[in-house]
Amino acid sequence: MSAAAADDVVEVAVVGGGIAALSAGLFAAGFGLRTTVLTEIVMGGELLNLEEVDRYPGIPGAVSGSELAGRVEAQAVEAGADFVYDDVTRVSRDSGGFLVAGLSAGVRASSVVIATGARRRTLGVPGESALEGKGISYCGTCDGPLFKDRAVAVVGDHDFAGREALVVARYAAEVTLMTSRPALELAPATRAALEASDRINVLLNAEVTGLDESGGRLAGVRIRDVRSSAETELRLAGLFVNSGMVPNTALLEALLGEDAEGGVAVDGAMRAAVPGLFAAGWARRGFGGYAVMAAADGAVAATSARDFLRPG
Numbered sequence: 001m002s003a004a005a006a007d008d009v010v011e012v013a014v015v016g017g018g019i020a021a022l023s024a025g026l027f028a029a030g031f032g033l034r035t036t037v038l039t040e041i042v043m044g045g046e047l048l049n050l051e052e053v054d055r056y057p058g059i060p061g062a063v064s065g066s067e068l069a070g071r072v073e074a075q076a077v078e079a080g081a082d083f084v085y086d087d088v089t090r091v092s093r094d095s096g097g098f099l100v101a102g103l104s105a106g107v108r109a110s111s112v113v114i115a116t117g118a119r120r121r122t123l124g125v126p127g128e129s130a131l132e133g134k135g136i137s138y139c140g141t142c143d144g145p146l147f148k149d150r151a152v153a154v155v156g157d158h159d160f161a162g163r164e165a166l167v168v169a170r171y172a173a174e175v176t177l178m179t180s181r182p183a184l185e186l187a188p189a190t191r192a193a194l195e196a197s198d199r200i201n202v203l204l205n206a207e208v209t210g211l212d213e214s215g216g217r218l219a220g221v222r223i224r225d226v227r228s229s230a231e232t233e234l235r236l237a238g239l240f241v242n243s244g245m246v247p248n249t250a251l252l253e254a255l256l257g258e259d260a261e262g263g264v265a266v267d268g269a270m271r272a273a274v275p276g277l278f279a280a281g282w283a284r285r286g287f288g289g290y291a292v293m294a295a296a297d298g299a300v301a302a303t304s305a306r307d308f309l310r311p312g
Contacts, residue, residue, distance in 0.1 A: 010036045012305050013100045013109035014081075014298075015088050015251070019291050020281025021115035022072040023298030024305075028113070029079035031306045036082045036107050038100060053291045068291065088116075091277075092254040098276065111276040111305045114252065114264060115298060118245035118282035123155065127211045135218025136211075136239050140164040147238040149173045153221065155208060156242035157181045160289065162190040164242045169199040176200075176234065180207040180226055211239075247283050263287070270301035271308075278304055 012028040014021050017039030025037040052062040059068075077083070086102030093099070097110045120138035122128055128136060137143040140154070144167055152172045154165040157179035165177040177184070177194070182204055186194070194200050203223075210222035212233070220235040247263040249256075255274055256264065263286075264272050264279035272279055280297035281287055287297070 009097060009108045009110060010034045010082075011110050011309055012036070012113060012302065013038060013098065013107050013111070014113045014115060014302075015039075015091065015100060016113075016115035016117055016281070016283070017069075018115060018117045018281060018294065019069060019072060020117075020283070020294035020298040020301075021113070022069065022076050023295040024113045024115055024278075024280055024302045025081040025298075026072060026076040026079050027299045027302035028305060029076060029081035031302065033302075033306060033309065035080070036084055036109070037076065038084045038086055038088050038102060038107065040085065040087050055290075056292050065291070072295070088251055090251050090254055111308055112278070113270075113298070113301045113305060114249065114272075114277070114279040114283045115281050115294075115301070116248040116251065116283045118247045120241060121244040121246050123208055123241055123243065125208060125210055127213065131211060131213060131218050134216060135213075135237060136241065138241050140167040140240050140242075143238070143240075144168045144171045147172045150237035151235065152176075152238035152240065153178055153234065153236050154240045154242055155179070156244075158185045158242075158244070158289075159187045159190050161242040162186045162194055164240055165200050166190070166193055166197065168238075168240055169197055172199065172238070174199055174201070176203050176236075178203045178206045178208065178223070180205065208239075245282055245289075247285075249279075249283055268300075269304040270297060271304055276305075276308055 011033040012035045014024045014037045025035055028035040053065050053068050054062040086105050088102045090101045094108055098112045100107050148171045151174045153176040154161055155178050165175050169175045205226045207224045207226050208221050209224045212220040220233055222233055224231050264284050266272050266279050266284045270278045270280055278301040280301040281294035
């Protein structure tokens with residue numbers, strides 16, 4: 001897995017390490033395009049936080065996120081994609097193409113696929129950052145075992161939050177799944193599993209307004225009922241925040257300015273407003289959130305890059 005020389009130009013630079021990026025690298029290299037995937041040291045992106053990826057075509061049952069990422073990475077390497085392990089900080093125009101700059105290196109490219117994923121959205125309440133890793137977590141798969149036989153809560157209003165509660169409930173004695181909305185948006189299978197669990201309680205119309213700590217660790221949360229404004233306290237050892245994702249697109253500020261906030265606007269072919277720039281997965285606006293969708297995005301983006309580079 002060799003890196004391109006500093007004065008060399010690759011045809012497709014893929015920025016990211018998740019399933020969208022790996023899929024883009026696989027397809028771009030498979031089309032015979034000189035392809036470099038730039039990512040941080042650990043490959044897999046958000047997939048590494050998923051204990052199970054289900055409903056993935058061709059894989060019966062479920063597969064761990066890390067195993068799925070490893071399989072696609074191996075396919076991309078076999079197809080001929082190169083990998084550069086670096087933290088990309090900026091993508092800008094350069095001599096008719098693009099400069100993809102990292103902390104230690106960078107590449108010049110004729111086209112770029114942005115598949116940088118996203119980070120977990122925080123609650124935004126005072127004291128949250130100070131208690132991260134001290135009772136507050138953004139990954140149930142990673143930290144669930146730390147709360148064995150203790151009371152915890154999961155905050156979120158979508159299917160991913162419901163599934164996070166199911167993961168954490170394997171360890172915790174009691175899990176409160178909280179949402180500020182009047183209902184949870186759940187897949188039927190997730191809803192059925194939550195209803196069958198004797199460890200999970202669902203609390204609707206509940207907004208976390210404050211955090212209580214004791215001895216430098218989370219001890220509980222303050223909750224406001226959004227209908228009545230009544231406030232209560234809930235004693236907890238752990239709080240898992242699953243309130244959505246924020247696209248990692250700040251590296252495009254030089255190209256798109258504020259338009260990069262909230263994800264890159266693309267058309268159905270994953271093409272951004274700048275010719276030769278494409279976005280896939282969590283990096284684009286309107287992404288649906290599922291691994292198979294990210295893989296499809298990457299394949300479409302690579303196909304569009306090929307058509308851009310080799311019209312007709």
